[in-house]
Amino acid sequence: MLSLKRYWYLMSFMFGFFMAFTLFYASNGSVISFLSPFFQQNETTVFHRIINGARLFLIDETNKKIASGLLELSSGVSTEELNTLLNKELPGAPKGNWETIAEITPRKTENPITELQKEKFAGLPAKTLNSGKNPMIPVTNKPSTNLTTAASNDKNKRIVFVYQTHNRESWLSVTPPTKLTKSVEHPTKNMTLIGKKLAEALSNKGIGTTVNTDDFYQNLLDQGKSYVDSYEESLKAIQAAKKENKNLKYFFDLHRDDKPREKTTVTINGKVYARIFFVVGASSKHSDKNKEFAEELHTIMESKYPGLSRGIIDKGEDGGDGEYNQSVSPNSILLEIGGIENSIKEGYNSVEAFSEVFEEYLSKEH
DSSP states (O other): OOOHHHHHHHHHHHHHHHHHHHHHHHOTTSSSOTTSOSSOTTOOOHHHHHHHHHHHHHHSHHHHHHHHHHHHHHHOOOSSOTHHHHHHHSTTOOOSOHHHHHOOOOOOOOOHHHHHHHHOOTTSOTTTTOOSSOSSOOOOOSOOSOEEEOOOOTTOOEEEEEEOTTTTBOOTTTOOOOTTTOOOBOSSSSHHHHHHHHHHHHHHTTOEEEEEOOOHHHHHHHHTOOGGGHHHHHHHHHHHHHHHOTTOOEEEEEEOOOSOHHHHEEEETTEEEEOEEEEEETTSTTHHHHHHHHHHHHHHHHHHSTTOEEEEEEEOTTTSOSOTTGGGOTTEEEEEEOOTTSOHHHHHHHHHHHHHHHHHHHHSOO
């Protein structure tokens, strides 16, 4: 004997079917009109008429939707989600759409705005990406964890600090420009490699060198800061390195220019080099001393590798940062090594040559 609940389901289904069948006869678009006599001579029995009417009704897509809706309204069973029938018949079955319940939690995707920021945010005003915090990055005394120490000189002292403020600057031979700003950058194949090569070349000559490999670009992203805050970020690394090692005296910040190849490339004795441009911060407190330092390096370079140097330029705040962290030492200089159309190999050749120039510079009394 049917339970009361199952009896209700059965009666609801029959009522829904009956209502759907009645609507079929009443619809103007149906094959059989409601106004036609219920008993036709060409229909043998009422039973046959019901069967044929139901068949014709279910063929029509519009009527199928009406019937499905009435069935779901009256019985709670959806013809498109058969698990709703199982929900009613299986004890303890979960309610709702089983597919949704069984679905694996989707992976967390990044905010598209964050993605756009990661492509490049150079050129934006300094506070555009600021998250409401103090725009000044405090200098930390914690030593950087990304320091590579080259072999020391004969006095076992590290006197040179190499770093890359715009560390992700790269080359067209490595990566295409980013979509938004057309800048050429790469997370790993970038100026950090050139810095490591310079430290290696200096260490091979017995000049104690530390090279910083911090990803300053990523640090800025993590703090919600703008690209123009890069020098404030690299200053933290300089200050930490100076506190850890009191012997540091010379500071080289390596960059890559954006000028075309004809201006940034030279061939000397059959070897191709990325030309080196000396940049002096006119606003630093040691600007005069740093300019003398650059001029002497330029003179030695011209004697050993004619044409390798592109010369020396003073940059104030109107033409750039103006400071370039060069107040940290009277022996601090920014080196633009080649341009976007040079190769990593050409950059390696240049820092090898520069290590010879610097070795000769140290051989003199200063």
